[in-house]
Amino acid sequence: MSTILELRNVSKRFGGLRTVKEVSFTMDSGEILFVIGPNGAGKTTVFNLVSGFLHPEEGQILFQGEDITRSAPHVSARKGIGRTFQIVKPLPSLTVQQNVMLGCFMHTGHLHEAEDAASKILDFLQMSHLKDFEARGLPLAALKRLEIARALATKPKLILLDEVVSGLTTSEALALADLLLRLREWGVSVVGGVEHVMQVVMKIADRVVVLDYGAKIAEGKPADVVKDPAVIEAYLGAKYKEMAH
Amino acid sequence: MPRFLTDFIQACMDGLLTGALYALIGMGLALIFGVMRIVNFAHGAFLMVGMYVSWVLFDKFQVNPYIGFLISGLFLFVFGYLVYRALIQPIRDRSDFMQILMTTGIALILVDSVQLKFGADYHQTIIDLTNRPPFSFGAFTLNRAALLSFVIAGVFIVGLQQFVVRSRTGQALRAIAQNREVAPLMGINVTMIQGFSFALGIAMAGLAGGLLLPALYLFPSVGEDYTLKAFVIVVLGGMGSIEGAAIGGLVLGMTESITSAYLGQQWALAVDFILFLLVLSLKPSGIFGRQRA
């Protein structure tokens, strides 16, 4: 298998604080990798760095061997990196189908072709019945899927799913996890990011990268990582701090 | 001292005197726009209202503008609060687009209402101080009225800065600016504080309007240029920084004064806007701004 994404010693500062500290990892195409870590661990920053919404001060990001460290977001998207947002960002006054069509437009300028392509993706995500509704009225579970549908419509090779199951009920999250597994059928590699919901991670992740305070503290198979003392410490430590407040 | 040097220093000093009033105007907007993120396109219109309040006091009751400006400030504080509660607060969470439209609408209403009430005529406010010969030292002269305005403005600039930094209200205000979701949890009445801050920013424009009165011809659309100028000042000083806005005001005053001295007064405003566009395109964080996280 070939490497699709590689981060080499990537660091990002905000003000004086480093929110991502010399993070390195690689992932193979076809893999489902989850970046996990307590709130504030730097997951979203990593996603923003990979998708070009932020640029690191140090380090390098390679996508299919190509340096994309300083690519603009739309350039990264065109190279094949799709993404969703942690705080869902639907285009509220457009319908569900129109939202998805925007992704399809990367590959066609024809309205009808985009409509057809969008319908297929909505079928796959089992939300065809919602296609004519405006995005603004949808419940969160549907909005999370809409984010995925829109990203998938650009035919990405890699899809970044930031907090894709947060805020969902367990049954909603598990239903979504089944769909994520099937993303492989579309030839997409997946980087997911989650805070908790380890159930989903255990079920579908091939590999896990754990961040704490912006640094990578563990990496490996989900079953191994959850036994790692450093990981337990990071999560428990965070719990205790939350309780102290 | 060679002539060109004295001319230049004279222009800089004149600019500083005007600049203090600009600083006051800019700090008011920095409070509203920079800290509270309300895009106030009516700032100049409020300033104009402040000028008219002072002028009515002067014209009808012979109140010296250097006293009347305080009443302008007070009046605008109350007026600003009412406008906030009636028109701004309902659209507090809407887009910049809607805020700009709303405040533009408010500006149009204010300007035309004043015009309907007082007519479009120009008024000049002549007081004893403006007629006195300028204060001179060495090769330099300073306009007495401008000097007095400078001193008064200085007091209010320092006062506002200290208030925002030190007072409990100021701290609450900064807490809201940083995180509006968390502020209520800390027992801060967000609506009250925001209304108060908006009113305070408008009051600054009112004070500045009163102080500007002796220096300017008064007419209903006199404030128009000051809206953009206020934004120029805030942008120069770096978004969100009240201290930056004070410095931005001084810089703008000096830029105008130097432009007037060398290119002619008619170009001063154009140079303001060119400066604004240059700063926005080259260094959006402002000349004195830190990079924002």
Add this chain to the structure above:
Amino acid sequence: MTALRGWRIFALLGVTAVFACLPLFLPNDYVLQVFFRIVLFAALGLAWNLVGGYAGQLSLGHVAYFGVGAYGMAMLYAHHVPLWLSVLFSALIATGFAAIIGSIVFRLRGPYFTLSTIAFAEVLRLSVTNLPAAGGAIGLSTPALFPPGAFWKMFYLSAVALAFVSFLVNAWTSRSRFGYYLMAIREDEDTAAAVGIDTANYKLRALMASAFLTALGGGLYGSAFQFIVPDSVLSGEISVQIAIITMLGGAGTLLGPVVGAVLLLAASELFKNKFQESHLLTYGILIVIVVLVLPEGIVGGLKQLFQRKTKPPASVAPLAATPAQGGD
């Protein structure tokens, strides 16, 4: 949908034809002039709609392009450029001007764009006012595009033609990838970038098209009134007027700018004496009303009332658990 579109096109042609025929029945020059203004401002509103409506970028400096159209035509003609070519060239100059402005300000988000549009327009007005070569504050006389005999008839028809072209550009935009991209930018720039849209580039294209049409309008206006001064064709009031016409009618809708222009200018004509003194007050109150109670404008509001149910009814099944497949 296609059947409806065919029907729409016939309706559109019919309405245009009726409008175009009006001058034949209204030989009164004054009334024609009023109609000229209404239709011209409808065209300007439609041009603005590309930027302010579809792309959601609030320009309050469109008078810059309008003014370049008027001044460009007068000055190019004075330098012996053929009459209609000077109209076209000045529109191209305005487009270039928009490209420069756009490439600077579209990298910025939020209120800075609006501020910059005003600043550019003001720099232009102040420069023209202070430059003797452009007539200064005294102004310039403009060449007449049409002979005296059918003067207002021809101007009216030209305005109809411009409005029609602007309408077609809007109609095409609303049904094309270009338009979808602009709407995506309006709704959320991050999402737009995430699906591969070069947001600055698309905003720029919208602004350039808009500036071109606006400048053509400026050329017509300048020629029709035979004399231009900075305070007439470069006044910030025109920018506000164009924006409020579109917002009132419904920004981002096809008919909104037309409805807005008819309402606002007809009202200003009917209540002329009252209106002249306090037209800014009227604009101001209209703006406040639009923002508070009618943010989608008249056409947008009506659409909301009559069109599809936009919210899924509670009965619509939420996302059911996936039938077990794949997985394990």
